[in-house]
Amino acid sequence: MAITLYDLAGAEADRRFSPFCWRTKMALAHKGLPVETVPWRFTEKDKLPQPNAGRVPVIVDDGRVVHDSTAIADYLEERYPDRPPLFGGDGARGLARFVQNWTETVLHLGLIRLVLVDIHGRLGPADQAYFREDREKRFNTTLEEVVQDREARLPAFRASLDPLRRTVERQQFVSGEAPAYADYVVFGGFQWARAVSDFEVLAEGDPVRAWRSRMLDLFDGLARRSPAYGD
């Protein structure tokens, strides 16, 4: 029986942009596990399965409900040990956490200040109202102010990717010669940006862009086939 994944969607049901849901989708594909995704919007908190944390990703696997992308990755690794390893040992799992923490404190914070207003543009009216109110409270300013001067901030954003850049110009993937969970975590950020925005965050010729392209090719182009902008 396929695993069910509640997956954040825009006004168009097939525009899936949550960086955390992308981690889970890539992890499920890595494990070769069939999945049925349910498009879910910010304002549909009641539609999530119980126990309901009001957030995605959530999976339902044979009646078990698992929340949170990190908990889901750990669950999949324990539950399906005979499938391809997501981490490949305790050391790699520990180090994947470092990459995840870099992603959340550097990459996501940088990206949000480039594409926040574009997320809003991809939502339906009810979600737009929720999103504007929630995020403007969080940033203590308007969505438009957050992304102002994004062209001018692009060089600093790109410089902040140096650890990633230096890694993927010397090896095929963040995890080495084959992709694994840390790659999906970092990729989730870039897929989030390209799913909502035509503002290209990576320069042509950037090794990070070549890596992103390799990620888009994985699993028969799983992420490339999903509605998005650019390459």
Add this chain to the structure above:
Amino acid sequence: MAITLYDLAGAEADRRFSPFCWRTKMALAHKGLPVETVPWRFTEKDKLPQPNAGRVPVIVDDGRVVHDSTAIADYLEERYPDRPPLFGGDGARGLARFVQNWTETVLHLGLIRLVLVDIHGRLGPADQAYFREDREKRFNTTLEEVVQDREARLPAFRASLDPLRRTVERQQFVSGEAPAYADYVVFGGFQWARAVSDFEVLAEGDPVRAWRSRMLDLFDGLARRSPAYGD
């Protein structure tokens, strides 16, 4: 027969401060391999074994000369597979490269702007002249200018450690529940700073400081016993 390591030293022969040499010393200790270190100064390029790249760390293991901390780590892992693994699999080795690239592009660049002038202060006269000329050319300004206003820049430096901080507040080591090569790479930076400078780069109560203390305790306090400032 013990491995010989040429190890960067200050005016005092036992003040060892190279972050790259510390990676190698911790890696050798992790593998449980006996080592004899040879104190070496910047201006003693002729004293290194052939083939001579003019830099340390260099090890000589049963007649084999291996340069460069990364190449040495790979060499030790291949040559001594029955000793405790430095990486623990290809995935972990790939991810350790990401941590290393973060260390070199974020941590080292941040630290050098805090302690550069203190390195100079720990060197003998010949090395001081070399170091000032070489580094002032590289930075295109005086050593004193590079570290100016370091108190004011400390909060930004500490914020740049967020990926590390978030990792070691949730697990004992960068590599998970046990230390491995990625920990030695990051630690090398902090040991470099404390070997030359009494300027404390970490706040009290910072989880990074607690992790640094755990690193100082490893291998019977190998790094803690070496001349340095602070805790």
